[in-house]
Amino acid sequence: MNFEIPNKMKALVLYAKDDVRMAEKPVPKPGPGEVLIKVEACGICGTDVKIITKGMPKMPPYGDFTFGHEWAGTVVALGETVDEFHVGDRVAIEAHKGCGRCDNCLAGNYTACLNYGRLDKGHRTSGMTVDGGFAEYAVQHINSIYKIPDNISFVEATYVTTAGCALYAIDKVGGYISGDTVLIIGPGPIGLSVVQGAKALGADKIILVGTRADRLAKGMELGATHTINIREEANPVAKVMEITDGKGAEKVFECAGNTESFELAIKSTKKGGDVCLVSFYKEPVTANLDYVVLNQITLFSVRGEGNSNCKRALSLMSQGRIDAKPIMTHTFPLEEFHTGLDYFVNRKDGAMKVVIIP
Ligand SMILES: [Zn+2]
């Protein structure tokens, strides 16, 4: 198989805060251990909104940077030493590639790489510290790409980072959740993915907490056994206790990211149980940590996918145990990125994940 590779390509470029425009850029060349990928689909994430509106630490300079970290495509050229993948392979990427030389990378904990943003040390985060997927082509190191099973489309494959992040959160609290009651706060794409993961891994009761009826209804379709709408429920903690025979949930996943949701997370946890913080917090949080200590609750957090959970996500998707289709609700061509972004940010037409097709 051989692909004609042009010299120039279309790409979205971030020129300044809130200034994203289409530009023409040179098609990048894969270095040793890297492949060139023709991007077939790239999802818009909340992190992209943060990048566009506020910027991120270690981001490449304005006027050149192409973001996008949830993408999939076809391998069209191989860099030096690559024989693990072939031209024509359909692949999905994982955003984080660790440096491979720091303590944390050596222990396999590459999303907590101590050399984050150090290009000279080999660290890469696609669409955050190096160019990403809102372009016709992008390069990626083979340490952070996965072959896509035949029964999964490119659009569905962009779900691996979201699903991988949800599975990593479950992994972090021990992974073995069969028979446990799991509580998820925040029915966004990550929260709904934790619902799917919890169901796939055999949780008993799956309680989803949120503010929007349509998202909670979607959660029920995806495997939640109970929902609590905190706009309608005056005392959500009492409701959790009612559902759990007064004990609380063994595992709680905080996917909403504010003071109220954090407080609700710790108060909904069974004595001796675990809370995993999955979302970014917009502001510092004040909470009753004495409750955490008195009840021996363990707090965990995750960033990104980590620990081969993208691979596990692809496997569960291929087995039909996790479904990307209800999450990836809209697609737009690259030229209509701004429309797609508007749908994503303002949740137009029930938009959850919006995928851009270059
Ligand atoms: Zn993301």
Ligand SMILES: [Zn+2]
């Ligand atoms: Zn590292």
